Amino acid sequence: MYRNKHQLNAKVVFGVGGSLDVIAGKVKRTPEVWKKLNLEWLYRRINQPSRKERQKKLKIFAYRAIVEALSKNEK
Secondary structure: OOOOOOOOHHHHHOOOOOHHHHHHOOOOOHHHHHHHHOOOOOOHHHHOOOOHHHHHHHHHHHHHHHHHHHHHHHH
C-alpha cells in the first residue's frame, strides 16, 4: 500500500489480508478470550511465527505514515 500510495486516490487505506484468510478458512479464528484481552496479535504471533518479519515491517510502515501525515499538516 505504501509503495503504491501515489496511485491511490484515497485518504485512508486498510489492509484486510488477515480477515480474508479467516473468511476463506485458511486460518482459524482467534479464540474469544484472546480477543477480549486485546491479544489477538499475540495469539497469531505464537501460532504463526512467520508473521514476525511482517509485523516488524508494519511498525515501520505505521511510523512512516504518521510522520508523513504530520509533515503534511505542518504545511
